[in-house]
Amino acid sequence: MKRLPIGIENFKELIDHKYYYVDKTMFIQDVCNEKVILYTRPRRFGKTLNMSMLYYFFSIRQKENAYLFNGLEISKCMDVVSYQNQFPVIFITLKDMKNSSFDKQLVMFSLLIQEIISNHQELLTSDNINSIEKERIARLYRGVQNEVELQNALKFIVSCLYHHYRKKVILLIDEYDVPLQNAYLNGYYDEMVNFLRNVFSAAFKTNDALEKGVLTGCLRIAKESIFTGLNNFRVISIFDEISNQRFGFTxxxxxxxxxxxxxxxxxxxxxxxxxxxxxxxxxxxxxxxx
Structure with missing residues (x-):
């Protein structure tokens, strides 16, 4: 009898260790039909596991893990399988951005940028990236707290990955609303909204290097406050029939x-x-x- 995956949020770990898995892989097909999407669900409904699943399915660096999807529902959808392991993917979570001040949040975001570059060190030596871009990557890797530079860091890394792989990039952001919740509780909400608005606008709006963007969170922050200008942006909430069976159990x-x-x-x-x-x-x- 298979073990229950209590607290397991990594898709590869769940499949490799043969935990019991309720097949939610058709969520991948739902995502393929959108450009930039925000899924809002309450806590503990499997959002992070589903995002991990998207990473292992789409990431060009996870071709050796294609077997994870053998026998699952998505493997029967050949039109979707053609996208498997075809894209550079950035997968980050904002769950640890729970600091008491805006300055500390900038430090935490800088650490996230450093982690992304650490996971993609091929950018530092790529023949498809010029010396000026490499210098900027190296500066971000060393850590910066310049607000304007951090606001544009995600878009810049997406662009560099596109140049390196010659393929558009998928950007996955889990728990996007955690820094906003903590900003509200600690009195710097307006600063945090402005910062994330600029981050998301740069990364998701008219970004020619972006193939697709997926965000998850518990809360739907008003589009007018944080997602201004994202014309290709769609929110899928608990009221929508789309993906209504992809989180939680029927x-x-x-x-x-x-x-x-x-x-x-x-x-x-x-x-x-x-x-x-x-x-x-x-x-x-x-x-x-x-």
């Missing part, structure tokens, strides 16, 4: 799990403990154990 998935673990007699308790959500008209169970 009734049929719960029934299958109870059958697999020979616990069908717990059906009533499962409904009492974990049911109660509706996403796009579909009853959804929260997968997190209390």
């Amino acid at each position: 009734q049929s998935e719960i029934d299958m799990m109870l059958q697999d673990y020979q616990r069908k007699d717990y059906q009533k308790q499962m409904k009492e403990w974990y049911d109660g959500y509706q996403f796009g008209g579909c009853d959804i169970y929260n997968p997190w154990m209390p």
Whole structure:
């Protein structure tokens, strides 16, 4: 009997260690139909795991892990499989941007930029990137707290990856709203909104090097305050039917799990403990154990 993946957020770890997995890979097809998307869901509904899944599916650097999707639903969609491991991918999470001041948040964002470059050190020696761009990459890698430079750092790295691989880039940002929540609680909300507005505008708006952008979070921040000017931007919330079964578990998935673990007699308790959500008209169970 397979172990339950309690707290596992890395798709490769989940599959390699043969944890029980409720197949959500058709989420990949949903993403393929959009340009820049924000998915909002409550906490503990598998957002990070789904983003990890997107990374392993699309990343050009994960071709050796293509087997992770063998036998899963998405492997039957040949039009989508043609995109597998075809793009440079940046995958970051803003979950640790929980600082008490705006200056500390800039330091944390600078560390995220350093981490991206650390994961893509091929940019430092690429023949497709000129010396001026390499100097700028090296400066970002050493760490900068210049607000304007940090606002444009993501777009710049996306551009460099595009030049290096000659392929457009997919940008995945998990828990985009965490820095905004903490800014609100600590009295620097306007500064944080302005900073992230400029980051997202630079990275997602009229960026010729961008193939696709996906963001996740718990909250929908007003488009007018943070996503100004993103004409190709779409929010998919709990009220939308699109992707309404991709986060959390449906009734049929719960029934299958109870059958697999020979616990069908717990059906009533499962409904009492974990049911109660509706996403796009579909009853959804929260997968997190209390």
